[in-house]
Amino acid sequence: MAHDAPEIVEVSKTRVACDGGVGGHPRVWLQMPSDQNWVECPYCDARFVLKEGADAGH
Numbered sequence: 001m002a003h004d005a006p007e008i009v010e011v012s013k014t015r016v017a018c019d020g021g022v023g024g025h026p027r028v029w030l031q032m033p034s035d036q037n038w039v040e041c042p043y044c045d046a047r048f049v050l051k052e053g054a055d056a057g058h
Helices: none
Strands: 008-011 015-018 028-031 038-040 047-050
Touching: 028 038
Parallel strands: 008 047
Antiparallel strands: 015 028, 038 047
């Protein structure tokens, strides 16, 4: 059985919400650690990556 690669979403803030899309999972708020520019959703494995040039302080 083939497994789809997790979704990669470019964002402009270090705090993001994920609900897995239609029929996905409960909404969770995720905070990027100060030492990396990405965070993964523990439910659906979507990876949120800070856009190039975005202010990591917000």
